[in-house]
Amino acid sequence: MKINKVKRQQLLKETIDKTPFITDEKLAEKYNVSIQTIRLDRMELSIPELRERIKSVATYQWNETVKALPLDEVIGEIIDLELDKRAISILIIQKEHVFSRNKIARGHHLFAQANSLAVAVINDELALTAKSELKFMRQVKEGERVVSKAIVEGNDDKGLTIVRVNSFVENEKVFTGLFFMYRSNDQKGDNPNENSN
Numbered sequence: 001m002k003i004n005k006v007k008r009q010q011l012l013k014e015t016i017d018k019t020p021f022i023t024d025e026k027l028a029e030k031y032n033v034s035i036q037t038i039r040l041d042r043m044e045l046s047i048p049e050l051r052e053r054i055k056s057v058a059t060y061q062w063n064e065t066v067k068a069l070p071l072d073e074v075i076g077e078i079i080d081l082e083l084d085k086r087a088i089s090i091l092i093i094q095k096e097h098v099f100s101r102n103k104i105a106r107g108h109h110l111f112a113q114a115n116s117l118a119v120a121v122i123n124d125e126l127a128l129t130a131k132s133e134l135k136f137m138r139q140v141k142e143g144e145r146v147v148s149k150a151i152v153e154g155n156d157d158k159g160l161t162i163v164r165v166n167s168f169v170e171n172e173k174v175f176t177g178l179f180f181m182y183r184s185n186d187q188k189g190d191n192p193n194e195n196s197n
Helices: 003-018 024-031 035-044 050-057 061-065 108-119
Strands: 077-082 086-092 128-138 145-157 160-170 172-183
Touching: 003 024, 003 035, 024 035, 077 108, 086 108, 108 128, 108 145, 108 160, 108 172, 145 172
Parallel strands: none
Antiparallel strands: 077 086, 086 145, 128 172, 145 160, 160 172
């Protein structure tokens, strides 16, 4: 059942306030209108598009907190971070991330999002990937939003910090990786080639 524009815009604003990372496609489905209508509603309400909403959540505090690499070198937008514990980033798959023929994301972008998050979560000036174990669970397509979640699991017997990263589209896992991280304050870890990062 269609609802009138004023009511729809009121509900739209409430929905975005509660779930700022909801896509225009999901909003169009929810309110049974076209994506174009949702975009016009957002413009009238001065609500920025999803990419801008994500960036606004990644406030200056991450600049002060991330130590191992500059914030602009993180692939995706960090939306949550607790050093040496956990981190979350969001990457919206755009035209530049996919193969032109089939609109499927190139795997190295999913890896780069996960790997840079594994580096960012380390509480050290220097963090390098010594090795990783990866599994791609399904293809990711243009327009999909990939949420990567990193958890620091501790150290291995060589003193490398183990970071597990799982990436999701909606609630479906699309990528999982185990990253073994060298950090400059490790006593026993072997220094990997810096190009491995």
